[in-house]
Amino acid sequence: MDTKSEKTSLNFIQSIIEEDLRNNKNDSKVHTRFPPEPNGYLHIGHAKSICLNFGIAKKYNGLCNLRFDDTNPNKEDVEYVDSIKEDVKWLGFDWGDRMYYASDYFDKLYNYAIQLIKLGKAYVCDLSAEEISQYRGTPQKPGKESPYRNRSIEENLDLFQRMRAGEFKDGTKILRAKIDMSSPNMHMRDPAIYRIRRMSHHRTGDKWCIYPMYDFAHCVSDSIENITHSICTLEFEVHRPLYDWFLNELNIFHPQQIEFARLNLSYTVMSKRKLMELVEENYVSGWDDPRMPTISGLRRRGYTPESIRNFADTIGVAKRDGIIDVALLEHSLREDLNKKANRVMCVLNPLKVIIDNYPEGQTEELDAVNNPEDASKGTRKIKFSKVIYIERDDFREEAPRKFFRLKPGKEVRLRYAYFIKCVDVVKDPNTGEITELHCTYDPESKGGKSPDGRKVKGTIHWVSAEDSFNIEVRLYDRLFTVENPLAQDKDFKKYLNKDSIKILKNCLAESSLKDVKAGEKFQFERLGYFCVDKDSDNENIVFNRALPLRDSWAKIENKIKKL
C-alpha cells in the first residue's frame, strides 16, 4: 500500500520547478502569483490559471499572491476587483495577507525608471503615437531610431521629472527603453515604459499623471514580490526577452517567466473583450448570466468549485493550444453533483392525470430517498392523491416499441408510488391537444412493487395536485451554435444560439422545495441538475438547469427517427 503511489506525471511547468528545486535555485522556494487586470470578470480560462498558480504553490509548499495588474486607469474599476476577489475565494483559494496591486509599486516603479535613465537605457521621446508606430517598422522591416533617442541623461531626467510633475499634455511625451530598433522582436524596438495620462486611478486617485506600461510594471512587480515562477499565457512568449531585459538592466531579483496555452472551450468565446461585448450589447443579461463562461456565470448556473477545480486538473497544462470539449466540463459537474445533490421530483411540462379508481379526497404519504449515492441524506415523505401531474414527454399515444413510459392501455410505475395504467386520453376538441389522462392504479403496488412480481419497464416521476406548487425553470443550451465561433471570421456573434435560453413558467415542484435558498442545488429526478437562481422571491422560485442528466433514451429515439 505504501509504494503504490499513483504515477503522477508532471506537467512541463512542474518539471521545470522540480529541476529548479534540485538545483536549489531560489533557495528551493516556490512563489507564484495570479495577476489579473481588474477590467472585467474572471472566466473559466482564468480558473485554469488560478488552479495552476495556487495549485503549484500548494504542491511545492510555496505561496501564491493575488496581484491586481492595475496600470491602466482607463479600463479598470473597483467593481472588477471585488468580483475577482470573490471568484478566487469561491474557487477555494486563499492568498492570505498577500493581496497586492501593481499600483502599490508606483513609487518604486518610478524610481526604477529613473535608474534606467541614469543607466542610459531609457529616454524621453517626443514623437506622436502615430510617428512612433511608423518608426517602429514591421516584423519584416527594421524600424528606425527616434530623433530624440540620444538626449543626454540629464535632459532625460529633467524631462521625465517634468512629465511626472504634469508639465506636458497627455500623449506629447513618453518614456522609452533604449534597446534596438532593428530587433526582429517588435517588443524590443524601444518599447514604451511610461505614458502621460491625466486620469484618476481607482486606488491612487490623482496622485499620478504618468502610468507605467505592462511590460515594465509586470516584471518589476514580480521581482518586488520575489516571485520565483511567473506563469502566464502563450501570447506573452514574445515579451519574455523584454521581461528579462528590464530585470537584467536593473539588476534586481529575476523571476522566470513560463508560458502555457490558454484554455479554449468549445461552443463559447473566452476573451474578456468579447464577453464584454455580449454583456454590453445585451446578448446576455450580465457577466453572471448562466450561459456565460465566467466564473460568476458558472456559479449561478449551478457549477461547484470542486467541479471546476477537478476540470482544471483533468485538462492539464501544455504549450499547444486547442479547444477543450465542453462535455469534459459538464462531466466534472455531473460527477460532483451526482454525489452531492439531493433528488426531488418536479414536472417541467405538466400533463394532468386522474386516477379514476383512487378514492376522492384521499391522500397518503410515501417514502422517497433523498440521495441514492449517500444514505446519510435519509428519506422524505411525498404526498400522493387522485390527481397528479406527469411530464408531457412521458406519455405517447403512439409509441415506438422501445418507449418504456406511459401509453394507452399500458402500465408504468410512478416513482415511489403505484403502478398505473392509462385507460383514456382526453383532448381539446379544437386543437387536438391532450388535456388530461385517465388512469387506474393497482392498490397492491404501493411503493412501486407488485406482490405478483409483475414487471414494469418504465418508472416516471410525478407530483400530486395536492402537494405541489408552481415554479419557474430556465433551461440553458450552449451560447453558440458552432464549436469555434472564431474559426471562420471575426463576426462571432452571428453564431449565437437563439435558443440558448428557454423559460418555463408553469412547472410544478414537490412541496419540499418551498423553502429553498439561492444557490441550492438539486437533481430533479430523470431531468437534470438544477440550481436556485438569485431571481427567486417568495412569490416565484426560479431554478436554473445547470445540466440535463445523460439521456440514453434521446439517443435511442434519434436512432429510431433516422430509420
Place this chain on the structure above:
RNA sequence: UGUCCGAUGGUGUAACUGGCAACACGUUUGAUUUUGGUUCAAAAGAGUCCAGGUUCGAGCCCUGGUCGGACAACCA
C-alpha cells in the same frame, strides 16, 4: 518575406535518462437498476505532421520541409 512557439485516437493530456503508445472525456455493446441517472464489464478508435539520418531499437535525438498559432496599443 522576419522572430518566437507548437504538432501524439474525435477532444484534451501522458509515455521518467531512446525500450510493446497510456489515461480521461466522448462513442458503441452488454449487465445491474423503482432515475432510460449512477455503477459495473467490454469494444472500437492513433502507430505519434512529412522526408531523411543516428541507433539493435526513435513519439522522444539530428537535418530539412509542411501545417498551425503568436508578435507591428502611449492595452494587459
